Amino acid sequence: MGDAAHGIDGFGRLAILAEGDFGVLTSKTAACVIRYAPERVACVIDSTKAGASVEDVLGFGGRIPVVAGIEEALACGPDALLIGIAPRGGALPDEWREILLEAIAGGLNVISGLHHVLAEDEEISRAAGAAGVRIWDVRVPKVPRAVASGSLRRKTGKVILTVGSDCRTGKMTVAFEVARDLGRRGVAAEFVPTGQTGIMLAGWGEAVDRVPGDFMSAVTEALTTEALERADVAVVEGQGALIHPAYSAVALGIMHGCCPDAMILCHQPTRTGIPGYDVAIPPLGDLIEMHEKVAGLVHPSRVIAVAVNTFDMDGDDAEREAARIEESTGLPVTDVIRWGCGRIVRVVEDLL
Amino acid sequence: MGDAAHGIDGFGRLAILAEGDFGVLTSKTAACVIRYAPERVACVIDSTKAGASVEDVLGFGGRIPVVAGIEEALACGPDALLIGIAPRGGALPDEWREILLEAIAGGLNVISGLHHVLAEDEEISRAAGAAGVRIWDVRVPKVPRAVASGSLRRKTGKVILTVGSDCRTGKMTVAFEVARDLGRRGVAAEFVPTGQTGIMLAGWGEAVDRVPGDFMSAVTEALTTEALERADVAVVEGQGALIHPAYSAVALGIMHGCCPDAMILCHQPTRTGIPGYDVAIPPLGDLIEMHEKVAGLVHPSRVIAVAVNTFDMDGDDAEREAARIEESTGLPVTDVIRWGCGRIVRVVEDLL
Numbered sequence: 107m108g109d110a111a112h113g114i115d116g117f118g119r120l121a122i123l124a125e126g127d128f129g130v131l132t133s134k135t136a137a138c139v140i141r142y143a144p145e146r147v148a149c150v151i152d153s154t155k156a157g158a159s160v161e162d163v164l165g166f167g168g169r170i171p172v173v174a175g176i177e178e179a180l181a182c183g184p185d186a187l188l189i190g191i192a193p194r195g196g197a198l199p200d201e202w203r204e205i206l207l208e209a210i211a212g213g214l215n216v217i218s219g220l221h222h223v224l225a226e227d228e229e230i231s232r233a234a235g236a237a238g239v240r241i242w243d244v245r246v247p248k249v250p251r252a253v254a255s256g257s258l259r260r261k262t263g264k265v266i267l268t269v270g271s272d273c274r275t276g277k278m279t280v281a282f283e284v285a286r287d288l289g290r291r292g293v294a295a296e297f298v299p300t301g302q303t304g305i306m307l308a309g310w311g312e313a314v315d316r317v318p319g320d321f322m323s324a325v326t327e328a329l330t331t332e333a334l335e336r337a338d339v340a341v342v343e344g345q346g347a348l349i350h351p352a353y354s355a356v357a358l359g360i361m362h363g364c365c366p367d368a369m370i371l372c373h374q375p376t377r378t379g380i381p382g383y384d385v386a387i388p389p390l391g392d393l394i395e396m397h398e399k400v401a402g403l404v405h406p407s408r409v410i411a412v413a414v415n416t417f418d419m420d421g422d423d424a425e426r427e428a429a430r431i432e433e434s435t436g437l438p439v440t441d442v443i444r445w446g447c448g449r450i451v452r453v454v455e456d457l458l
Numbered sequence: 459m460g461d462a463a464h465g466i467d468g469f470g471r472l473a474i475l476a477e478g479d480f481g482v483l484t485s486k487t488a489a490c491v492i493r494y495a496p497e498r499v500a501c502v503i504d505s506t507k508a509g510a511s512v513e514d515v516l517g518f519g520g521r522i523p524v525v526a527g528i529e530e531a532l533a534c535g536p537d538a539l540l541i542g543i544a545p546r547g548g549a550l551p552d553e554w555r556e557i558l559l560e561a562i563a564g565g566l567n568v569i570s571g572l573h574h575v576l577a578e579d580e581e582i583s584r585a586a587g588a589a590g591v592r593i594w595d596v597r598v599p600k601v602p603r604a605v606a607s608g609s610l611r612r613k614t615g616k617v618i619l620t621v622g623s624d625c626r627t628g629k630m631t632v633a634f635e636v637a638r639d640l641g642r643r644g645v646a647a648e649f650v651p652t653g654q655t656g657i658m659l660a661g662w663g664e665a666v667d668r669v670p671g672d673f674m675s676a677v678t679e680a681l682t683t684e685a686l687e688r689a690d691v692a693v694v695e696g697q698g699a700l701i702h703p704a705y706s707a708v709a710l711g712i713m714h715g716c717c718p719d720a721m722i723l724c725h726q727p728t729r730t731g732i733p734g735y736d737v738a739i740p741p742l743g744d745l746i747e748m749h750e751k752v753a754g755l756v757h758p759s760r761v762i763a764v765a766v767n768t769f770d771m772d773g774d775d776a777e778r779e780a781a782r783i784e785e786s787t788g789l790p791v792t793d794v795i796r797w798g799c800g801r802i803v804r805v806v807e808d809l810l
Contacts, residue, residue, distance in 0.1 A: 259703070315672040316671070355711030383608045
């Protein structure tokens with residue numbers, strides 16, 4: 107875990123594995139690393155899209171090539187393989203095992219956010235030892251020593267939390283962008299990573315979804331406290347969603363752990379329900395009220411903006427939808443990638 | 459973990475460690491094991507109460523002696539030491555290490571629900587190996603393979619969940635008693651243990667608070683599904699409390715994992731806030747509404763009864779308080795230990 111100290115910066119150029127699922131949402135770790143550190147990316151591996159450029163697939167990322175396998179990837183001169191996709195449950199698909207072993211044999215270090223700990227996988231760790239390559243298991247948490255103390259209920263400084271109407275709605279991206287924009291405007295703000303991609307980019311943080319239930323709030327509290335020692339505003343990356351049947355607990359552990367003063371609701375307008383669960387996303391007004399009530403059980407909080415993710419809409423539709431949500435919620439609405447996060451940042455500044 | 463198959467039944471007679479904190483709430487594992495399996499208990503260790511009987515301290519449990527240390531405990535002829543107290547955060551206090559090593563040297567097997575895994579503690583596991591004794595780390599979960607599927611949203615059979623206005627309000631006891639009473643009345647009901655004490659008593663289950671956040675709902679879903687294969691009603695032991703700054707995530711993971719059709723709210727009337735956190739317990743009506751809303755995000759559910767824990771009130775006060783809560787909530791109210799759980803069981807039967 108010592109590798110976290112420099113994040114992906116310590117790993118040179120990256121081949122990103124997104125086999126079978128390269129896309130903005132389907133391989134969100136890949137997409138975020140490409141968005142925020144394109145100069146580090148040598149190629150993306152997805153045999154189903156080989157020959158395309160990253161720009162063709164994502165709409166950004168330029169001429170970085172998509173290649174069919176490790177052999178082609180090695181020709182692009184990477185130093186490490188980054189697993190850029192989060193399979194359901196975090197297990198290691200059998201077909202990836204071969205790819206990883208091939209990468210290791212080719213001399214690549216490995217960065218993995220899987221729940222399956224590669225350093226504890228006998229075959230893979232033996233291969234890594236033999237090849238002299240490093241493995242960074244991003245998701246393995248430090249062992250916590252205490253449960254949450256509730257100390258952030260009396261903090262100085264402000265905490266902003268991104269929450270979602272579902273998983274994969276842009277919570278990491280929005281937190282990252284808002285913290286960066288606040289910094290550009292002279293506010294001492296720090297992004298607080300709670301998931302694998304954020305940790306890779308920022309070089310610190312903990313994958314809270316991997317932490318035992320009793321300690322999720324404690325770990326979030328410790329990360330947020332650390333950020334507030336360096337900055338006036340901590341912008342915490344939320345995880346999961348309160349309405350998600352599998353991941354709601356992680357969303358709540360982070361919420362009650364960081365005691366947000368304000369929340370930003372992330373939402374993809376084209377999504378009406380949670381894929382695979384037949385759970386409808388409630389009207390945003392109801393969802394906002396629910397978040398404020400549930401957060402308020404521990405610390406008063408309000409939703410101050412809605413961040414829409416309109417990557418799959420054309421410009422006119424996106425604008426119409428943003429206006430509709432602004433009208434119905436009375437809150438500023440933006441797509442931070444499409445229109446920037448000025449409107450959100452101004453509301454945050456009003457809190458200070 | 460193979461020891462879970464028989465729970466404490468596989469361990470003969472027990473010396474229960476409750477050093478410095480033996481009491482109904484302060485050592486709730488000790489108190490529950492004594493309540494439900496007194497014939498297995500040789501003695502309780504608490505040097506601050508040595509010389510008393512268990513009945514003197516708890517108000518039940520008869521003449522089981524409280525002794526000062528391992529030497530006196532060994533004179534009572536136990537086969538195992540059960541750690542009957544859950545220190546904050548689950549770590550192993552230094553002063554207990556000596557007690558454990560002494561017990562192991564004395565030939566006692568050890569049953570522990572600490573987060574600190576004794577089998578992975580070098581000094582303790584070496585001592586256990588040398589003495590030829592077994593260690594059962596009750597809290598170590600099986601590694602889950604998948605996240606929650608939401609399958610219980612379409613179950614046959616009914617799921618009842620105990621929830622609390624705080625930790626240590628009687629959620630395990632109420633679930634255990636209700637399942638047992640349903641069984642006596644001819645309803646096929648199964649208690650679903652989600653914490654260390656329930657696992658010790660029932661011989662199966664998982665300590666959900668120890669499970670990584672992403673998998674808490676999955677583990678609860680699997681346990682509940684297993685119970686419904688054997689019974690028509692699963693009575694799930696809740697953990698933590700939705701309003702608790704450190705443990706709310708565990709409460710929610712269980713709630714969304716088991717998809718309860720009905721909930722029983724457990725509450726200690728003399729407690730007005732969460733000790734150590736300066737969080738007030740809201741009026742019960744508000745708390746009930748909040749639980750129904752939050753559970754309803756995934757599956758419709760309602761609170762059908764309030765189980766008060768009146769162990770620290772005299773009979774008249776307890777009756778007055780129960781009547782007041784019944785009046786204000788419109789729900790049946792009982793203390794399952796003091797007055798039995800007939801009123802709750804009848805409401806559950808109405809659901810079938």
